[in-house]
Amino acid sequence: MGSGFLGYPPSTLMLDVVVSALVLVVPILLFSLYLVKVRKNYTVHRNVQLLLAVVLLIAVVLFEIDIRLHGGWEKIVDQPAGRLTPERMATIRQTLYVHLVFAFSTPVLWGATIAGALRRFANPPVPAPHSGVHKVLGWASVIDLTLTSVTGLVFYYFAFVVK
Numbered sequence: 001m002g003s004g005f006l007g008y009p010p011s012t013l014m015l016d017v018v019v020s021a022l023v024l025v026v027p028i029l030l031f032s033l034y035l036v037k038v039r040k041n042y043t044v045h046r047n048v049q050l051l052l053a054v055v056l057l058i059a060v061v062l063f064e065i066d067i068r069l070h071g072g073w074e075k076i077v078d079q080p081a082g083r084l085t086p087e088r089m090a091t092i093r094q095t096l097y098v099h100l101v102f103a104f105s106t107p108v109l110w111g112a113t114i115a116g117a118l119r120r121f122a123n124p125p126v127p128a129p130h131s132g133v134h135k136v137l138g139w140a141s142v143i144d145l146t147l148t149s150v151t152g153l154v155f156y157y158f159a160f161v162v163k
Contacts, residue, residue, distance in 0.1 A: 008160035010079035014059075014066035019156045021059050022149040028052055029142055042125040046117065053114060057107075077159045092159045099151035106144045113137040 003009055004016030011019075028048065036045035070076050077092060078084050084092070116137065120130035 008156075010076060011156075011160045012066055012070055012076060014063045015076070015156070015160075018059055018063045019153065021056060022152045022156075025052070025056070025149050026146055029145060033142070042121075042127075046121075046125050049114060049117075053110065073159075092155070095151065095155045095158050099148070099155045102144055102148040102151055106141070106148045109137065109144050110141040113141045 004011035004013055006016045006019065008016075029052075032045050032048040032052070035041045035048065067073055067076070073096065074089070078089065113134065116130065117125070117134055120134075121128055
């Protein structure tokens with residue numbers, strides 16, 4: 001099994017890449033919000049959001065491939081086989097299920113926010129009638145993505161960091 005770089009075996013390289021991305025997502029989102037709310041730099045805000053979405057999409061696809069190649073998340077977490085008690089695995093499983101709620105809703109909500117913005121804002125982007133809807137969807141996406149990050153980090157903590 002490939003090992004990660006954060007020093008918490010039996011994590012994999014892509015698990016550690018995704019965890020690192022989860023740590024970076026919220027500050028990048030805050031920077032993007034600063035760009036649009038304070039600097040009124042709509043073009044750079046758009047570009048940061050698109051770049052972040054593409055990078056996260058690629059990371060998640062590679063992560064999912066990695067999980068499949070290693071036989072699934074339970075096989076990775078419980079290496080060597082049977083090191084975790086059934087109670088510990090149940091706790092890890094519960095944290096994963098909470099994470100998955102946000103991990104599934106985030107791309108749908110954020111994708112709708114981005115698609116709506118690309119269709120309804122001019123190029124270069126400027127405030128428009130769609131701005132009100134975009135703000136609501138954008139804040140919902142920020143909250144959802146933040147919860148995805150936090151719950152993903154909690155899963156990693158319980159699965160790999162806690163001994």
